[in-house]
Amino acid sequence: MFNLVLFGPPGSGKGTQACKLVDKYNLVHLSTGDLLRDEMYKGTQLGKEIQSLMDNGELVPDEIVIEMIRTRIKSKGNVEGFIFDGFPRTTKQAEELDTMLKEENMDVDMMITLDVDEDILINRILKRGEKSGRSDDQNPATIKNRIDVYNTRTSSVIDHYRAQNKYVSVDNMGTIDETFEKLCKHITI
């Protein structure tokens, strides 16, 4: 069993690298961004609330994302481990993840942060926005707020894992394949 938290600011490449890692290591990919967008596209009342928060670049309340992850962990079946992509994004989410995994006799084995300079992040998000249709990728003010929210509310999650000696940082300024190679060197399963 191997559980990886893939971390980093918006647009740092978590989703891109998680897809490649899942293929190579046969892990289950849990992206809270994808789960929230699925709920949003259903057009439920909850989906509408999520859309309004995402469109402003704000975080969705902890309780909502924690329950989404709890349900997936509880119904895990026979898996080799998880890649948590975009979760945890607050210290409260990190603490809850530790508890949820302990209840299933598991633990976070490693947290890898993808490091990218802010101007590159903004360019990558805007470029994705041209094709993806994601409204939170098209508005520079929303992107700026997402990065501010990361700096004020999310980056402290690093301290949580650093204190447990699980924190690793990888530069993602090069190509997707170069970064993937660097990530694989850290993952020894």
Ligand code: B4P
């Ligand atoms: P996410 O869906 O997690 O969005 P993201 O941070 O932009 O994605 P990511 O870092 O995975 O970027 P990607 O690989 O696609 O979250 C969206 C919103 O959901 C949040 O703002 C928040 O509102 C909400 N949310 C999600 N989780 C939450 C939680 N736990 N708690 C509360 N709220 C939550 O890469 C971006 C682009 O860069 C892509 O186009 C990719 O092709 C490109 N790219 C990547 N690596 C590259 C490279 N090496 N070179 C060139 N381009 C590269």
